[in-house]
Amino acid sequence: MKKFSFGLQSVLNLKEQEEALVQKELAKLQHKYNQVKTNLDRYKIKKQNCQQQLERNEVQEVELSSALRSRNYIKYLTEEIEELLLQLEYWEEKIEQCRVRLLDKVKEKKTLVKLKEQQYEEHAEEVLQEEQKINDELAINLFNHQGNKGSIY
Numbered sequence: 001m002k003k004f005s006f007g008l009q010s011v012l013n014l015k016e017q018e019e020a021l022v023q024k025e026l027a028k029l030q031h032k033y034n035q036v037k038t039n040l041d042r043y044k045i046k047k048q049n050c051q052q053q054l055e056r057n058e059v060q061e062v063e064l065s066s067a068l069r070s071r072n073y074i075k076y077l078t079e080e081i082e083e084l085l086l087q088l089e090y091w092e093e094k095i096e097q098c099r100v101r102l103l104d105k106v107k108e109k110k111t112l113v114k115l116k117e118q119q120y121e122e123h124a125e126e127v128l129q130e131e132q133k134i135n136d137e138l139a140i141n142l143f144n145h146q147g148n149k150g151s152i153y
Helices: 007-059 064-149
Strands: none
Touching: 007 064
């Protein structure tokens, strides 16, 4: 019986490696996205807190320089938030592109895996037929051999 050998195994191995690389790239992109998202959330909280503090201070007497500093800081935070939102859009686009590439790699690999499974099933069927043929021949030979023993000649 010959052992099963998939002729495109090296190509399948390559596709698996490519898929793993794209998965790693996707993970890195998602990590960068999460970092930006965390920074964005932190800046939004800082801005909200500063605005609330400024509103509380406006009810009381507050120094003009302190109020100006707070307003400038809020303006700075607003600009940073806008920049972080742009960065989020950039990383979302990169992640989506990477997901599309990953999907393509998965499809390529899946096609090869299905082909390998089909070829393995065909191989298994051939092996089964060969074994059945050998068993049939053994049974015929055994029957013929037993039939000759009972004969006078």
